[in-house]
Amino acid sequence: MAATSSCGRLTRLMFFTPLFFAFFGTGTSIAQVPLIIWSNDGLPGLASSPAGHITSNEQLANYLTSAFGSGTHTVLLFLQDKLSKDDFTVFAGVFGNKQDSVFQNLEAALQSSSSSVTLPALQWSHSTSVTSLLEEKLGVSPVLVDAGTLSQLNVDVSVSNLLIINLPYCTDLQKACREVLRDNDDIIGKVVTTMEVKNVPYTAMYTGSQPSQVISEPSVMNQHAGRLLLQAVDPDVKPPIMFNMSGGPCIMLWAQNLNISFSAPPQWLDLAAETPSLAGSLCNSTNSLLVLSYPSGVTLRFAMSQRFYPVSARNWFTLDSVQLQSNGITASFIGSRGIYAPAEYSFHCQTVSSFRDALLVPNATNQTTSDWRLNFIDFQIQGFGLANGTDFSYASDCAGFFTPGIWMGLLSSLLMLLVFVYGLHMIMQLNTMDRFDDPKGPSISVPQSE
Incomplete structure (x- = not known):
């Protein structure tokens, strides 16, 4: 079962997000x-409960x-x-269009x-x-009412009441489903308004006597969903560092x-396995500095800035430099032009290094730290531009569009096109021949002379 105490969140999930009804697993007709x-x-x-629960x-x-x-209860x-x-x-609107x-x-009743x-x-x-379950729990017989007569009905709140309002559904012989459901929604609005005017505490339910269609859906009541299995077996995913x-x-x-690494050949130390202190970090609308101080005595400083570029008419942020400090010695690595993204985006790259396809260029003045990597x-x-504290914004990736595979495909296609054009040119x-031998004419004889 899926539930929420926030009405706004509930209505968004119920009406505006089709993914609210996404299921996982192998489908069966239920x-x-x-x-x-x-x-x-x-x-x-x-x-x-997990997604897909029935x-x-x-x-x-x-x-x-x-x-x-x-x-x-009423x-x-x-x-x-x-x-x-x-x-x-x-029928709940396209992309949240109310x-x-x-x-x-x-929707208004849920929100209020x-x-x-x-x-x-x-x-x-x-x-x-649902009707039989309510009769059993309330201990009363149901009363059939309609929106027109409810205002004249005297509801005794000293006893439990079960009021049933039957609503039709569209068929091929009736008007369009959209109009039928809209009329049903108007009836719901009238009934709720009447109960509010009468100042009667109530609990309302909206459901169907039967499904309008049986859809192939998975049942995860007796089996584990694939996504839950991944979540259960992958507990080592680290949360992001957040300041x-x-x-x-x-x-x-x-x-x-x-x-x-501080030596050549490199002897690598993975700082991601340690928990850093963020003391000294700061941020404002134009500059951000993330200081990671690790228990091993190593400190990393990520300096970022953003500014407006008139050519693209938007703000961009860049990773200006990364400083590595150990034992009182500091090495500076300048962020090349590859480490940038729109200010409201995050930057992502599979590999950011200072020695191979370097996006971080060592400062030439660091003579004593030339082996640091x-x-x-x-x-x-x-x-910049963080919307909440749990997720990154859309990522601008460092991978270029024209990868080696794409270049190979383009060059191979160009070569084949050239061969085709050359062959077509030769055929054209x-x-x-201007004249042909006539097989029906007299044969040509050549006299022989001695």
């Missing part, structure tokens, strides 16, 4: 219906027990003839509610239904290996 629950009187929370009727029954186990059940999660992904969504009233829960995949079968200033993230750096593997850094130069 009948499912979505179930949306919201309340102005509070709902118990739900623990997060909620069983037993799990729903346990949740309803915790939600309606004590006290009196439950509004919007029961549509058919409903599937694809109805949300198709004007195009047919569920505007439902005190708490809400969404189950994108509730297991469905002919023998069980915060003024309460927000300022600089982020991640590397698989931060290899340094840097070799960063799977290196990514960002010093062929000419027919």
Whole structure:
């Protein structure tokens, strides 16, 4: 089961992000219906479950027990003839376009509610239904109502109430599905408004009597999803190094290996295995300095800056220099023109070194540190424009477009094209003979003389 206590996050996931319904694993045909629950009187929370989880009727029954186990409750059940999660992904607006969504009233109800829960995949079968579960948990018989007569109905809040509002679904004989769902959304809006006017505490549910279509979906109730397996067997992935200033993230750096060497031939020391201190780091709108002081006595300083370039009409940041300090001696490596990215991006490169295809050029004045080398593997850094403290922004990679393989393909294609053009030219130069021998005419005799 997937749940969230944040209504804004829930509605974005439910209505604007088709990836909310992504599943992993091998698919089997399983009948499912979505179930949306919201309340102005509070709902118990739900623990997060892995993507692709199909909620069983037993799990729903346990949740309803915790939600309606004590006290009196008024439950509004919007029961549509058919409903599937694809109805949300198709008719909830394109790329979050609220004007195009047919569920505007439902979205508004979720945003204004005190708490809400969404189950994108509730297991469905002919023998069980949400209505029977609610009758059992509330201990009352359902009452069928419609939006027009609800305002005249006296709701007694001293006892539990189960009010069912049946909603139609589109068929080939009816009007378009978009219009039917939009009318159903208007009914939901009217009913919710009526309950708010009556000042009645309520819990509302929106689901289907059966799925509008049975889609091949995976069941991970009895098996582990592939992504979870990867997460379980890869615990050694290091978090990025992050420097915060003024309460927000300022600089982020991640590397698989931060290899340094002080001798020739190189004897590498991987600093990524150690936890550094960030004392001395700073950042502002134009300059950033990341200072990594390691327990081994080695210090790395990454100096970055950004400025506006009129040619591209945007700000770019560059890694100006990397300083390596050990035993009071400092070596400086100048960032070449290859270490740059738009200011709102991060920079990534598979290898950043100072000796082979060097992006970090040793300073010529470092005579005593001529043997010092840097070799960063799977290196990514960002010093400006961080949106949050968990992820890098879009990465600008150092790999060029014209790789050796692409150049080989282009040259081979050019060679074949030249051969083809030469052959075509030779064929076009062929000419027919002006005269032919007539096989039916008299033969040519040549007298022989002695």
